[in-house]
Amino acid sequence: MSRDSIKMVAMLTMLINHIANVFLPAGQVWRAVGCAVPILVSAFVILYLYNGRRAARGRTFYKWFFYAFYPAHLLVLGLLRLAV
Incomplete structure (x- = not known):
């Protein structure tokens, strides 16, 4: 395209x-x-x-990035909810 x-x-x-x-x-x-x-x-x-x-390179980085990002952003959203 x-x-x-x-x-x-x-x-x-x-x-x-x-x-x-x-x-x-x-x-x-x-x-x-x-x-x-x-x-x-x-x-x-x-x-x-x-x-x-599948992507030939960078698979490990993206895998661990999203494993860490998901709980981290939920924690930030939870803290924002408590702050407000």
Whole structure:
């Protein structure tokens, strides 16, 4: 997928999100759907760009980074909740 295609998908996502927020303000369901569209489009782009192979290098770093990041960010969120 070329950079122009990715830019077009990103602009389309922003447009759909804007339309959902401007023209459908009364329905909270439509607002939630409009906010979910960028996430869904980015997931489709990532899946489209996936070539079916695992990364050859850096696997160990990412594995341990996310093992440490998940509990650390929960701890920070918990501390913020206690502080507020």
